[in-house]
Amino acid sequence: MELKTDLYKDEKIRELEKEILELKQQLSLVESESPCKSILNEDQKLVDGIGVIDQNFNLLSFDEKSNSFRKRKEDRLSGQKCYSVFCNSNEPCEGCTILKKRTSKLAWYSLQSQLPDNQRKCKKHIIASVECSEPNAPYLVETDLFFQQLFESTGDALLILDCKGRVLKFTDKLNEMLGYSKEEFSQLTVFDIDDPSNSLTFEERVSQVQKTKGAIFETDLITKSGGLIPVESSLCPIKYHDKTVYFTSFRNIQERKETEKELHESEIRFRTLVENATDLVMRFDREHRHVFVNSASLPVLGIPPEDFIGRTHYEMEFPDDLCQFWEEEIEKVFESGIADIIDFSIEVKGREISFEWQLIPEFNEEDEIPYLLAVARDVTKRKQSEKALEEALKTKDKFFSIIAHDLKNPFGSLRALSEALQLNDDLTKEEIAEFAEIIHASACQGYDLLENLLDWSRSQRGNIKCEPEEFDLIELVESNINLLQANIHKKQINIHFTSENNKTVFADKYMVDTIIRNLLANAVKFTYMDGNIEINLLEGEKYYGLSIKDDGKGISQENQTKLFDLDNQYSSKGTAMETGTGLGLILCKEFIDCNNGDIWVESENGEGSCFSFMIPKNKSEFSY
Numbered sequence: 001m002e003l004k005t006d007l008y009k010d011e012k013i014r015e016l017e018k019e020i021l022e023l024k025q026q027l028s029l030v031e032s033e034s035p036c037k038s039i040l041n042e043d044q045k046l047v048d049g050i051g052v053i054d055q056n057f058n059l060l061s062f063d064e065k066s067n068s069f070r071k072r073k074e075d076r077l078s079g080q081k082c083y084s085v086f087c088n089s090n091e092p093c094e095g096c097t098i099l100k101k102r103t104s105k106l107a108w109y110s111l112q113s114q115l116p117d118n119q120r121k122c123k124k125h126i127i128a129s130v131e132c133s134e135p136n137a138p139y140l141v142e143t144d145l146f147f148q149q150l151f152e153s154t155g156d157a158l159l160i161l162d163c164k165g166r167v168l169k170f171t172d173k174l175n176e177m178l179g180y181s182k183e184e185f186s187q188l189t190v191f192d193i194d195d196p197s198n199s200l201t202f203e204e205r206v207s208q209v210q211k212t213k214g215a216i217f218e219t220d221l222i223t224k225s226g227g228l229i230p231v232e233s234s235l236c237p238i239k240y241h242d243k244t245v246y247f248t249s250f251r252n253i254q255e256r257k258e259t260e261k262e263l264h265e266s267e268i269r270f271r272t273l274v275e276n277a278t279d280l281v282m283r284f285d286r287e288h289r290h291v292f293v294n295s296a297s298l299p300v301l302g303i304p305p306e307d308f309i310g311r312t313h314y315e316m317e318f319p320d321d322l323c324q325f326w327e328e329e330i331e332k333v334f335e336s337g338i339a340d341i342i343d344f345s346i347e348v349k350g351r352e353i354s355f356e357w358q359l360i361p362e363f364n365e366e367d368e369i370p371y372l373l374a375v376a377r378d379v380t381k382r383k384q385s386e387k388a389l390e391e392a393l394k395t396k397d398k399f400f401s402i403i404a405h406d407l408k409n410p411f412g413s414l415r416a417l418s419e420a421l422q423l424n425d426d427l428t429k430e431e432i433a434e435f436a437e438i439i440h441a442s443a444c445q446g447y448d449l450l451e452n453l454l455d456w457s458r459s460q461r462g463n464i465k466c467e468p469e470e471f472d473l474i475e476l477v478e479s480n481i482n483l484l485q486a487n488i489h490k491k492q493i494n495i496h497f498t499s500e501n502n503k504t505v506f507a508d509k510y511m512v513d514t515i516i517r518n519l520l521a522n523a524v525k526f527t528y529m530d531g532n533i534e535i536n537l538l539e540g541e542k543y544y545g546l547s548i549k550d551d552g553k554g555i556s557q558e559n560q561t562k563l564f565d566l567d568n569q570y571s572s573k574g575t576a577m578e579t580g581t582g583l584g585l586i587l588c589k590e591f592i593d594c595n596n597g598d599i600w601v602e603s604e605n606g607e608g609s610c611f612s613f614m615i616p617k618n619k620s621e622f623s624y
Contacts, residue, residue, distance in 0.1 A: 057081045057092060156249040165190035165202045168245060177252065179224035195220040195228060206246070209235050221250065230257045280355075280376040283362075286334065288312045288327050291371065300378065301348055322346060333359045334369055343379075354383040414442050444487075466508045466594040468622050473503045473512070473544055473615075477535060480516045487524050488533075497535040505544045506622050507615045511591035515599075518584035519548045519611045526552035526609065538614060542621045543597070545614035555603040563601060564589040588613070596622055 053059055059080050083089045157174035161167060166189050175185035178193060190202050196219075208215050214236040220228040231250040238247050274281050274294050280301070283292035290308040297305045308316065313323040322344065329342050339360045345352055355376045362371040417435050421427070427435070481488070481495060488495060505512070523533045527550040538545035555563070563585050592599045595615050603609035616622045 053082050057083060059085060154249075156251045159190075159248040159250065161190055161246045161248060163206070163244060163246070174250060177223075177229065177250075178221060184224075193221050195222050205235050209237055209246070213237065218253070230254050278378070280378075282308070282374045282376070284330055284372045284374065286370065288330055300353075300376075318346075329357075329359060330372055330374070333361055333372055337361050337363070337369055352380075353378055354380045411442075411446060414439060414446075417442075466511065468507050468595065468619070469509060470504050470506050470619075471509045471512075472501070473505045473546070474499055474501060474537075476509070476513050476516055477546065480513070480520050481535075483517065484520055484524055487521075491524065491527065492530045493524060493527050494530075494532045495535065496532060498537075503537060503544055505615050505617055506619045507595040507597070508591070511595060512615060515588045515591055515613060516546065516548075518588050519546075519613075522584065522611070523548050523550040523552070523609075526550060528552055538612060540614065542617055543614040544617055545597075545612060547610055547612040549608065549610035551608040553609075554605045554607045555601070555609055556605050560601055560603060564599070 059082055083091065083093050087093055154171070157177055158169075158171045159167065159174055160169040167186060170185060172182070175182055178185070180188070194202065196202070205215065205217065214234065216232065216234050218230065218232050221231050223229060230253050232253045233251070234249045236247045237244050277294060278296060278300075280296045281292075281294040282290055285291050289310055289312055291310075293305040293308040295305055297303050297308065303316075313326050314320070318326075325344065329340065333340055339358065341356060341358050343354065343356055345354045347353075356379045358375045358377075360373040360375070361369045362373055364370055417439050421432075421435060477497065478499065481497065520533075520535075527533060532551050534547075534549045536547045536549070538547055589599055592613055592615070597613055597615040599611070599613040601609060601611050
């Protein structure tokens with residue numbers, strides 16, 4: 001430990017210096033006013049009791065020996081008349097010298113036994129007034145008693161050393177602190193109890209004191225058992241009988257040291273936590289200046305923390321609207337003293353970051369708020385998730401709307417026709433065949449809807465995993481033409497497709513099959529009787545694809561933008577009044593995206609439509 005006079009201990013230093021100064025002044029007063037070293041009265045006999053009385057004979061101060069002179073033991077000495085207490089008299093004693101010799105309002109008295117039969121009688125002597133500077137034994141004794149009590153009653157352990165470090169006087173607190181008896185301690189020197197390894201040596205302290213006339217330092221005292229007790233000590237030189245002695249006080253600071261250690265460890269833990277936090281932690285004063293910023297400012301905002309210190313948001317050249325918003329919110333918390341949480345967004349390096357900003361007031365001992373702590377947490381991902389959830393809920397609502405509307409038609413037809421079959425026993429074979437055809441069409445429509453619905457639902461839940469593989473694209477086209485042959489035949493549609501073998505692609509076969517089925521089914525639905533559907537193979541450097549073109553109703557430019565978006569879901573009736581949901585095209589778009597492909601439409605009202613898509617040829621073009 002070093003000799004300490006630093007500012008953070010100024011308060012304790014001033015406290016100890018004040019006590020030392022008072023004791024020093026009082027001891028100097030004793031020496032200047034009481035040069036007499038004898039404690040004998042004017043008859044050269046030992047004084048049995050001494051004290052102070054005022055001009056009205058009231059006892060103001062007395063020592064313990066004065067008790068033996070009391071006539072009535074139940075009396076309290078303080079405030080009583082001296083002649084009443086010591087002589088059992090109601091008036092001053094005859095021949096009292098107090099009235100004759102007193103030169104001030106206060107005077108000293110001395111008491112001495114007179115009779116050989118041990119009967120106590122007050123022998124009244126006025127030695128001198130308080131201001132008298134002549135040799136005065138009772139005054140010296142009384143002063144010694146006063147300072148002995150003061151020496152022992154102080155809160156710190158005290159020690160007086162000579163220039164060699166020998167113990168001259170000490171308080172009971174010191175030897176008790178170190179585990180010594182009075183006799184043992186009186187034989188020690190400062191070198192036996194002070195550990196200089198963590199502080200200055202006695203000689204170094206004396207040298208320092210001679211320059212500064214006093215010093216405060218910390219050291220460790222050695223106990224009798226060899227343990228160490230940390231203390232805060234003061235060393236001050238005083239004159240005593242023309243010699244310099246050193247008045248030393250020791251204050252046990254073990255509890256304070258433990259508290260400081262815990263505080264230091266806590267501070268280290270707190271700083272480690274704050275400096276390694278991903279949240280942005282800032283501290284503001286009343287002028288909205290930054291007084292602390294943690295290291296997260298660099299990765300979060302791209303600004304080193306030291307650039308913030310002592311500057312406001314305006315001085316940091318943040319956008320004015322944000323600066324105004326921040327300072328208004330900070331001022332609200334300063335004024336109300338209530339913590340608050342607000343949200344804001346800021347653009348950093350071309351990316352918008354959303355923050356949740358918690359403002360916390362810091363109260364001092366006077367219940368004032370000199371500082372405010374601000375913790376900004378990046379909640380961009382959470383905000384994106386919330387937005388995605390909101391969109392998902394909207395999609396869900398739209399989804400149920402589609403189900404309710406589009407399942408109603410086929411099942412309504414099935415219900416009506418089945419009731420007609422039950423209630424009419426005289427239906428002709430032609431009528432039954434017609435009913436059967438309608439029932440079959442309704443069932444197919446419902447089945448297609450449910451199939452797309454299940455596929456879309458599974459894709460939304462992530463239950464359909466894209467598992468790409470090599471397969472022949474031409475084979476899938478032919479299988480779907482065969483699957484829809486009944487509907488193609490019913491409308492007498494001409495399919496134009498030039499079959500080419502071994503056009504291998506790398507994609508999820510199930511998804512591509514679903515895409516081809518939906519596009520071909522839509523082409524059949526929107527083609528008139530005796531119409532034409534043309535299927536062509538598309539080839540690029542890295543992709544294969546298909547285009548499916550019909551000469552049916554066509555789609556307006558306005559409605560084309562709604563085809564692949566569930567929020568703007570679009571559907572219309574086919575040329576034979578077939579109904580649909582539009583869900584098939586939405587499913588096609590999702591499956592195309594999963595396979596790193598592309599899908600688009602070209603159409604005009606009344607001139608048919610052409611839907612096309614492309615998917616990777618090879619595995620090297622597929623991005624997982």
